[in-house]
Amino acid sequence: MADSQRTLQPDSSTHLRLGLTLALAAAFLFSTKPIIIKWLYELGMSPLPLMWLRMLMAMPVYIVVGYFAWQRLPVKPDIRQISAAAGIGLMGYYLASLLDLQGLQYVSAQLERLMLYAYPTMVIVLGALFFGQRLGRQQVSAMVLTYAGLLLVYGQDLSLGDAQDTRLGTLLILASALSFSLYILFSKKAIGQMGSLLFTSIAMGAAGVATCIHYAVLHGVELPPMDNQRWAGTVLLAIFATVVPSFLVSEAIKRIGPARAAVSGTIGPVMTTLMAVVLLGEPFGWMTAAGMVLVLTGVSRLQKQ
Template identity: 55%
Template sequence: MMTGNDSAITDNTFSNNRFIRNGLLIAVLAAFLFSTKPILIKFLYQLGMEPVPLMWLRMMLATPVYLVVAVFAWKRSQQTLAVRDIAAAAAIGLLGYYLASYLDLLALQHISAQFERVVLYAYPTFVVLLGALFFNQPLSGKILLPLVITYAGLLLMYSQELSSSQSGDNPLSGSLLVLASALAFAGYILLSKTVIQKTGSLLFTSIAMTSAAIATAVHHQIQQPLALPQYDSQVWGLLILLALFATVLPSFLTSEAIKRIGPARASMTGILGPVITSILAIVFLGEALSLTGLAGMAMVIWGVALLAR
């Protein structure tokens, strides 16, 4: 016979399991939305857009949402923020959301969406290496095997990229650009940890994104005067999807997933990213995936999973 205490324990267990399950579903949805970004960018390139205007319009559409969230987070903050912390968040945002994004957009002009997503997925390995080189973080011998597996997989993916490249593509330049993007984002991860602890994740992300938006606007102004371009409804529709559904929404979903299930469980769903992007690229962009590329992708996912564990 079940007692009142037993019933309460059962209810709590069911509630906790449902909370975790919902957190995992949120993390999976965030991974799916993030995975659509290179597909949308490729479509916009096919419609004649250039990297800097694309990046500017994406940030212009996304920034108002982040500003609203920043005001909300600021009002809810229980501590007084120092000017140096706000300045640090803005500076780090330039690294992670301006420089890394710009290099990534340049890379997508020369390489496939699949290869871009796999290289970016491998950024935790760069976090480990940069942490050892510049932040005195210990480099354990246990991570050597995951690093070897990951980079061997990247080499296999690069060999497919060379064999499937078309006229006008430049796989070497694209690969170097996306590697530089991954390195910039790894630096962002390393530098942001301390500042996020002081500002909170919502306010930090909003400040960082706003800083990157301002930098992008200045970059665009240097190239050509800022003016709202006359694009057709198809281009604007893709830009709105890119800004809101492939940038803003998954960033907040990821924060919610981390709050519900923790960073370790949330990061595990990142394994789905390269797989989802590959499927979308094959279906919508007509990209090929050979057995060599598939093996390379599997090795990268395996290596990063080992490193995370």
């Protein structure tokens, strides 16, 4: 038995390290998203056309990957499982992305990333409310730290910008984080049934179709005004800040579960803040610094559960 345990332990450790590496890589790539979006907004693009072009570029990748993932499955998922994956995708990638893109018009990239990074607290609260998961004192204290930090960063945004716009943007980003939290909770079972590649392809494909319908209703099929910079930024957003990290995070959830995947993104807010200050010229004051420390400390404490 001891020999068996020694044999299994390295495999388990390697499996965990790979899952954490995938989650960290996804967090880094996702951290570039608000920077790219803010840059494209400065170039004159607006949320829905940007989301539409992003999905148009990403969907062929998901179709190809989904086709080969489907072919490799010995047992094909039924229509109920496919519909569930599509519904989860609508919640986690269509709705969450739409709310996030709208909210980024009104708040800084730093506040947006910290607010989205705090979604593990929502995962834990929702898990306690609907899945019977235990909510302990340490988790409560971690959430207090997290939201105290968010209030500080929110206060800085509020002091520097239009108060009404900041409040609206904050509510939109919080709604996006809630939507993505539900995606994290419900995706674990679906990923276990059909694998991370097929699940991600179906989920993102459904989000892409919904985005295309939304855009067509409001704008038809006419392209928004584009130039070389806008095309380059949209390609970066679609491939490196959407397609690649979406597969990475689904594979990470498969390997290490939603809780660990959710709290492995400490690098995300830090990288976003650095890029926002250097590339976008956003201010970085003591309120942002203190708020970031509190948020990162709070979410990191949840990892010890």
